[in-house]
Amino acid sequence: xxxxxxxxxxxxxxxxxxxxxxxxxxxxxxxxxxxxxxxxxxxxxxxxxxxxxxxxxxxxxxxxxxxxxxxxxxxxxxxxxxxxxxxxxxxxxxxxxxxxxxxxxxxxxxxxxxxxxxxxxxxxxxxxxxxxxxxxxxxxxxxxxxxxxxxxxxxxxxxxxxxxxxxxxxxxxxxxxxxxxxxxxxxxxxxxxxxxxxxxxxxxxxxxxxxxxxxxxxxxxxxxxxxxxxxxxxxxxxxxxxxxxxxxxxxxxxxxxxxxxxxxxxxxxxxxxxxxxxxxxxxxxxxxxxxxxxxxxxxxxxxxxxxxxxxxxxxxxxxxxxxxxx
Amino acid sequence: xxxxxxxxxxxxxxxxxxxxxxxxxxxxxxxxxxxxxxxxxxxxxxxxxxxxxxxxxxxxxxxxxxxxxxxxxxxxxxxxxxxxxxxxxxxxxxxxxxxxxxxxxxxxxxxxxxxxxxxxxxxxxxxxxxxxxxxxxxxxxxxxxxxxxxxxxxxxxxxxxxxxxxxxxxxxxxxxxxxxxxxxxxxxxxxxxxxxxxxxxxxxxxxxxxxxxxxxxxxxxxxxxxxxxxxxxxxxxxxxxxxxxxxxxxxxxxxxxxxxxxxxxxxxxxxxxxxxxxxxxxxxxxxxxxxxxxxxxxxxxxxxxxxxxxxxxxxxxxxxxxxxxx
Numbered sequence: 001x002x003x004x005x006x007x008x009x010x011x012x013x014x015x016x017x018x019x020x021x022x023x024x025x026x027x028x029x030x031x032x033x034x035x036x037x038x039x040x041x042x043x044x045x046x047x048x049x050x051x052x053x054x055x056x057x058x059x060x061x062x063x064x065x066x067x068x069x070x071x072x073x074x075x076x077x078x079x080x081x082x083x084x085x086x087x088x089x090x091x092x093x094x095x096x097x098x099x100x101x102x103x104x105x106x107x108x109x110x111x112x113x114x115x116x117x118x119x120x121x122x123x124x125x126x127x128x129x130x131x132x133x134x135x136x137x138x139x140x141x142x143x144x145x146x147x148x149x150x151x152x153x154x155x156x157x158x159x160x161x162x163x164x165x166x167x168x169x170x171x172x173x174x175x176x177x178x179x180x181x182x183x184x185x186x187x188x189x190x191x192x193x194x195x196x197x198x199x200x201x202x203x204x205x206x207x208x209x210x211x212x213x214x215x216x217x218x219x220x221x222x223x224x225x226x227x228x229x230x231x232x233x234x235x236x237x238x239x240x241x242x243x244x245x246x247x248x249x250x251x252x253x254x255x256x257x258x259x260x261x262x263x264x265x266x267x268x269x270x271x272x273x274x275x276x277x278x279x280x281x282x283x284x285x286x287x288x289x290x291x292x293x294x295x296x297x298x299x300x301x302x303x304x305x306x307x308x309x310x311x312x313x314x315x316x317x318x319x320x321x322x323x324x325x326x
Numbered sequence: 327x328x329x330x331x332x333x334x335x336x337x338x339x340x341x342x343x344x345x346x347x348x349x350x351x352x353x354x355x356x357x358x359x360x361x362x363x364x365x366x367x368x369x370x371x372x373x374x375x376x377x378x379x380x381x382x383x384x385x386x387x388x389x390x391x392x393x394x395x396x397x398x399x400x401x402x403x404x405x406x407x408x409x410x411x412x413x414x415x416x417x418x419x420x421x422x423x424x425x426x427x428x429x430x431x432x433x434x435x436x437x438x439x440x441x442x443x444x445x446x447x448x449x450x451x452x453x454x455x456x457x458x459x460x461x462x463x464x465x466x467x468x469x470x471x472x473x474x475x476x477x478x479x480x481x482x483x484x485x486x487x488x489x490x491x492x493x494x495x496x497x498x499x500x501x502x503x504x505x506x507x508x509x510x511x512x513x514x515x516x517x518x519x520x521x522x523x524x525x526x527x528x529x530x531x532x533x534x535x536x537x538x539x540x541x542x543x544x545x546x547x548x549x550x551x552x553x554x555x556x557x558x559x560x561x562x563x564x565x566x567x568x569x570x571x572x573x574x575x576x577x578x579x580x581x582x583x584x585x586x587x588x589x590x591x592x593x594x595x596x597x598x599x600x601x602x603x604x605x606x607x608x609x610x611x612x613x614x615x616x617x618x619x620x621x622x623x624x625x626x627x628x629x630x631x632x633x634x635x636x637x638x639x640x641x642x643x644x645x646x647x648x649x650x651x652x
Contacts, residue, residue, distance in 0.1 A: 062420070071406045071599060076397035083396070083423050087430060092437065094388070095421040097409050104413060111418065218602060246603050273397060276544060277572050277603055 005046070012040035023090065059118050063091045063299070066108055066122040067142075068099040073243070073273040074286070075123065078142070081292040082121060089296070091118070100215060102126035109135055119299045122146060138302035140295045151310045153295045155286040160318035161195025164238045164266040164284050167320050169203060173236025173264045176200065177228060178209035179248065180240040192240045192268060208234070212244070226251050235263060236326075242267035242274045242283055249281070249325060264326040270318075282326035287316045331372070338366035349416065385444050389417045389625070392434055392448040393468075394425040399569070399599040400612070401449065404468070407618040408447060415622070417444070426541060428452035435461055445625045448472060464628035466621045477636045479621045481612040486644035487521020490564045490592040490610050493646050495529060499562025499590045502526065503554060504535035505574065506566040518566045518594060534560070538570070552577050561589060562652075568593035568600045568609055575607070575651060590652040596644075608652035613642045 005023075009016040014033060021029060022037040040046075063086050067075045083093050094117060098105040105126045111117070123142035125132070132139065132147040139146065143154040168176050178196045200207045210228055212221050221244075228234065229252055239245035245267030249259050257263050267274075270285030294314050301308045331349075335342045340359060347355060348363040366372075389412050393401045409419050420443060424431040431452045437443070449468035451458070458465065458473040465472065469480040494502050504522045526533045536554055538547050551570075554560065555578055565571035571593030575585050583589050593600075596611025620640050627634045 065421075069406060070396055070409070071399065071402035071597075073397065073399070073402075073599070076399075076402045079421070080395060080397045080423050083421055087422075087433075092420050092422075092434075094418050095391075095405070095409055096418075097406050107413075108418075243599075243602065250603075250605060271397075273399070273569075274603075276569065277576075277600075279576060 007044055008037065008040045008046050011044060012036045059303075060116060061091050062094055062117040064094045064096060064108060064111070064117045064120040064122075066096040066098050066105060066120060066124050068097070068124050070095060070097050073271045074241070074269045074288075077271045077273065077288055078123070078292065081288055082296065085292055085296050089300070096124075098124040098126060100126070106131065119303050121295050121299060136306075138299055138306065140299045140302070142291070142295060151298055151312060151314060153291055153298065153314045154316070155284075155291065155318040156315045157191035157318075158195040158198075160268060160284040160286075161192035161238070161240070162199050163195075163318070163320045164192075164268065165196045165199040167266055167282065167322060167326055168236040168238060168264050169199070169205075171236075171260070171264050171326050174205060175208065175233045176205065176236035176238060177231075177234050178207070178238045178240070179225065179228070179244050180209065180211055182211055182213045196238055209237075222247065222251060226255065229255065229257060229263070237263065237265050238268075239265065240268050242269040242271065242278070242281060245281055245283065245325070246274070246278050249278075259325055266320070266326050268318075270321060280324040282320070282322045282324075284318045285321050286318050290316050333370055334363065334366045334372050337370060338362045385629075386442060387417050388420055388443040390420045390422060390434060390437070390443045390446040390448075392422040392424050392431065392446060392450050394423070394450050396421060396423055399597045400567070400595045400614075403597045403599065403614055404449070404618065407614055408622065411618055411622050415626070422450075424450040424452060426452070432457065445629050447621050447625060462632075464625055464632065466625045466628070468617070468621060477624055477638060477640060479617055479624070479640045480642070481610075481617065481644040482641045483517035483644075484521040484524075486594060486610040486612075487518035487564070487566070488525050489521075489644070489646045490518075490594065491522045491525040493592055493608065493648060493652055494562040494564060494590050495525070495531075497562075497586070497590050497652050500531060501534065501559045502531065502562035502564060503557075503560050504533070504564045504566070505551065505554070505570050506535065506537055508537055508539050522564055535563075548573065548577060552581065555581065555583060555589070563589065563591050565591065565593045568595040568597065568604070568607060571607055571609065571651070572600070572604050575604075585651055592646070592652050594644075596647055606650040608646070608648045608650075610644045611647050612644050616642050 005019050006016050009019045012019065014037060018033060019037050022034055065079055065082060067079060069075055070079055086093055096108045105124060109131060119138035121140050121142060123144060125144045125146055132150065139150050141150050141152045143152065145152060165176060178193060180193050183190060197207055210224055212224060225248055237248055239248055245265050248265055252259050252263055259265055267281055267283040270283045274281060298310055331345050332342050335345045338345065340363060344359060345363050348360055391405055391408060393405060396402055396405055412419055422434045431450060435457060445464035447466050447468060449470060451470045451472055458476065465476050467476050467478045469478065471478060491502060504519060506519050509516060523533055536550055538550060551574055563574055565574055571591050574591055578585050578589055585591055593607055593609040596609045600607060620642065624636055
């Protein structure tokens with residue numbers, strides 16, 4: 001015998017609507033009501049079936065998360081945060097690691113178009129804008145321009161880049177280089193470079209630095225960094241991500257450059273993992289928790305009302321956290 | 327007009343069975359055939375609908391991954407590897423971060439019981455064995471005992487623990503302490519401790535060390551580690567995970583203990599991320615790629631035949647990678 005929602009309602013002594021609200025985590029519910037319904041669901045071994053709901057043209061309660069790499073500390077922390085918050089709202093997440101694989105990203109978009117998820121949060125773009133534009137499901141973008149009408153949530157990359165550079169100058173650095181990714185005009189992360197440049201220009205200091213391609217091998221990146229560090233005039237480096245900043249400090253230490261006496265270093269991202277592994281690193285901390293809150297709130301709005309008007313960008317403040325490296 | 331599988335077959339000039347095989351990545355297919363079918367699918371904008379397949383009592387092409395924390399470098403690398411390999415077989419993954427949340431793990435198991443995924447790979451166990459025993463879907467376990475009949479894939483924790491301890495002794499350490507997690511008899515990771523103990527006993531050396539609870543705060547763990555390090559007789563430490571090993575090295579450096587002259591340190595896990603961030607760390611490298619291959623192969627066998635007889639444990643060799651810290 002299949003247990004029905006009305007059986008749960010009867011045992012819990014509440015209405016069927018209330019059971020549905022508990023299952024979908026929707027509307028105001030007292031803890032007492034939630035507990036009663038959960039207890040009745042357990043007793044009857046009731047399985048709310050999202051596939052069945054999907055058949056009725058309703059929600060699948062699945063959200064797609066499309067990010068370049070789950071093993072990157074920043075995306076790992078972001079994905080974990082999103083998953084936890086979406087779970088609390090009754091959603092499960094489908095994970096798509098899209099790094100360097102446009103065909104994979106395209107296949108996920110096809111899946112979305114087939115209405116197999118209720119919405120998507122994407123921080124990746126191997127594809128051209130047209131392909132994202134053709135997806136009719138709700139999408140929120142993290143830190144990337146995907147297509148017109150898809151809101152972008154990010155840290156304030158320009159202000160973050162400025163703050164990092166100002167911190168280096170405040171500690172006495174003058175010949176400050178930047179190490180950042182390939183120039184990609186579709187990526188707001190490049191505003192970190194613009195923030196650096198704005199501060200250097202304002203202080204009449206010369207800009208300098210290298211751009212590392214994301215598909216370069218680690219070894220090649222290290223060779224380029226070592227070459228830059230052997231330019232003895234450099235006394236400060238702003239790295240637009242923390243992994244590169246730690247690599248810079250490791251190489252500097254190996255070739256006898258003292259951090260921070262001879263070289264001051266500031267990174268960007270500020271994950272808990274890097275704080276644990278490299279507590280000496282000064283960095284710009286992205287507000288991961290708040291960014292996740294905003295992305296989910298916007299996505300829920302779009303799911304409830306496909307035509308809701310949203311801003312083009314939601315830029316949240318990043319803060320500098322100083323430690324021994326600067 | 328809904329595009330059907332037979333439309334794709336006609337345009338590609340192949341049979342419907344071949345199209346189905348391409349979609350499900352099943353059987354021998356030439357690259358030419360795959361390309362023809364993909365090209366026809368694109369031209370017609372054909373969406374293979376896994377929900378529709380699920381309705382017909384067939385596969386959902388979804389696999390659940392239940393792990394404690396996606397932002398942990400080891401699980402992040404493992405999940406990324408599993409996701410890539412499962413995608414190549416036509417599966418999408420649903421991610422469940424289960425850390426410290428039995429109710430969440432239980433909710434995912436309920437979802438599995440409702441036949442919403444084809445199978446599960448789980449490296450978590452907040453729950454008692456009964457609850458896993460009642461799940462009838464195919465499950466493969468990573469490094470944890472879940473229930474009788476669920477095969478466990480892991481690195482050879484006992485041999486790994488032995489190898490780490492032997493490496494410390496070979497480099498001249500005698501007073502070797504171990505830093506490991508809480509004693510948990512359901513977890514094969516504790517065999518790393520047994521390996522350490524076996525080598526120490528064989529050399530007539532005294533065992534020593536601390537167990538850190540996984541739910542302790544980072545600060546409390548650091549205080550305990552610092553207390554251990556201040557015992558000046560200790561000249562070697564085996565940490566059963568790399569994050570703790572890096573924390574030990576950071577604290578030692580801060581309080582003036584030279585690594586490796588005064589203190590030799592070996593970790594466990596050997597992820598690419600830690601190799602990048604802490605290239606100086608000697609560690610026991612788990613064969614992540616091979617373990618993922620084995621887990622997926624076993625899961626596919628169980629999906630094809632629920633009654634297939636599998637071994638209880640599949641233990642893969644781990645290798646010591648020596649660097650500056652030992």
